[in-house]
Amino acid sequence: MVAGSTSQPCDAIGASNTAVAAGPDAIEGLPVDQCGKITLSGTALLSNALEEEHIAQAESFLMVGKSFDDSIVDYVVSSVLPHASELRTIEVCDVQLSPDGLRRVLHVLRQHSVCDKLQELSFSDVHLHYPETSQLQHVIMKNRAHMKRLRFQSCHMDDAAAEPLVEAISYCEALEEVSFALNDIAHALCFPLDRKDVFPPALRMLDVGSNPMKSVHFSGLSRACQRCISSLQEIYLHNCGLTEEGLSTLLSNGLHGSCSLRVLNISSGRLLHTAGKLLSSLITECPNLERLYVSDNLIGVDSAARISIVIPSAKRLSVLGLGRCHLCSDGAKLIAEAVRDSSSIRELDLSGNNVKDEDVSEICAPGGVALDVSLLDLSDNPLTNNSRSSLQAFLSKRGIRPCTIVLRGTGLEEDSPYMENNNSLMI
Known part of the structure; x- marks a missing residue:
């Protein structure tokens, strides 16, 4: 089960999360979203064929895919970015730019006065080392009054590369x-070197998943989140090696009792069978929690029993x-019984x-009452064709x-x- 993203309205930040299509006002070769906002990307950008008018009007600039290499850099730094005065979003993903090519693009963003209204910077599947992130630091600082979303995913960054970005983040109050x-x-x-309470009070989503951490790091992380931890709505700590001690530290430093928290992903951690007390307290004391992901932890039966007690009272928990x-x-049976008694999951x-x-x-219909769920994942369990009739009955x-019942690896x-609820199999 993967934590999903929600769709965004037209005025939301981030064109990369908004579908672009050739609508009635589409411009040949350019993506235009349903609100008519232009994105500089695709074949028109690759062929150096953008109209000056469209460059001046565009709110998003995307270089996505391996077709974007150093051959595009001269055009981008001389004819596109210096004239894109309305840009709000820049996304660079999985490109073939050399370090020098990427630094040239960042240099223009840093130096040129028109690029001062940015609200989102997104880099993924690219190499960002200190020379690049020190440039990005200046770009972020120049746009700190407007910046709302920063994404640096799978960028091969180490601590030295991340430090300039973290320092800049502490000044982005929005x-x-x-x-x-x-x-x-x-x-x-x-x-962090600059200040301990890095993340600003406006922060609603923090994703540091798949960064290897030790117990001591979670006490530091709670201090870094001091200004925002009680108002964070989504926290992703999957594959960070979160321990019971680390979770306890986060809870005691402001997460416990949060009325803002909606999504918490602590999958692939190092929680053990003693974590049930903490997890049940989390579910109870965070009344607006909607999605909780704890997969790939050594929870065991005892903790499942503790969690099952509080599940029916979690009125917002849906996943x-x-x-x-x-x-x-x-x-599994204890959890299923609790979910049967839940009005929200x-x-x-x-x-x-x-x-x-x-x-x-017993899991699908504990006590003869079918679970009221739209998705039940039973993948990677030792199920055979002998369970088919029970699944179809459910x-x-x-x-x-x-x-939908998911049965991968069975x-x-x-x-x-x-399997889906017309009793037929679905490819």
């Missing part, structure tokens, strides 16, 4: 979203990810928990209410990795 996911940084985030948590049959991940054929009927009880996958 910043709402930050992602440093899929890098190799910890110290720069948790023990619960407990895949590969060593629940076994007993733990619609997606449940019990993948990889050693659920067997004989457990399926789907039949759902009636016309949509429901003995039922031969026909299809899914």
Whole structure:
């Protein structure tokens, strides 16, 4: 189960998250979103064929894909960016620019006066080292009054490269979203050189997933979030090695009792079977929590029992990810019973928990009452064709209410990795 993103309205920041299409006012060769906002990208940019009028009007500039290499740099730095006076969003993803080519682009953003209204910078699947991030620091500082979203994902950054960015972030008082996911940084985030409370009070989303951390880093991270932790709505700490001590530190430093927190991803951590007390407290004391992902932790049956007690009282919790948590049959059944009594949970991940054929009927319909979920993930469990009738009976009880069961990595996958509630298999 993967934490999904929500769609955004036309005035939301970030053209990269808004579908672009050739609508009635489309410009040949240029993406135009449903609100008529122009994005400088695609074939028109690659062919050096942008109209001056469109450059001046565009709010987004995207270089996405390996077709963008150093051959485009001269055109971008001389004819595009210096004249793009309305730019709000810049995205660079999976390009073939050399370090020198990328630095030339960043130099223009830093030096040219028209690029001073940026609200989003997004870099992913590119190499950002200190020479590039020190340039980006100046770009961010120049736009700090407007900056709302910064994304540096899978950029091969280490702590030295991240330090200039972290320093700049502390001055962006309007910043709402930050992602440093899929890098190799910890110290720069948790023990910054410039100030301890790095992240501004306006921050709503923090993603530092897939950065290796130790217990000491989580105490530093809680201090770095001091100004915003009680108002954060989404926190992604998956694959960071989060321990019970680390989670306890975050909770005690402002996360516990947060009425703002809606999404928490702490999957692929180092939580053990003693973490149930903390997790149940989190669910109870964060009344607006909607999505909780705890997959790939050694939760076990005892913690599942603790969590199951508080699930029915979590009135906003709609997604619960407990895949590969060593629940076994007993733990999975306890969670299923709690979800049956929940008025809000619609997606449940019990993948990889050693659920067997004989457990399926009790998990899908504990006490004879079918779970009211639209998605049930039973992937990577030792299920065979013997459980098919129980699964179909559950789907039949759902009636016309949509429901999908995910069966990847099971003995039922031969026909299809899914079953849906018309009792047919779905490819």
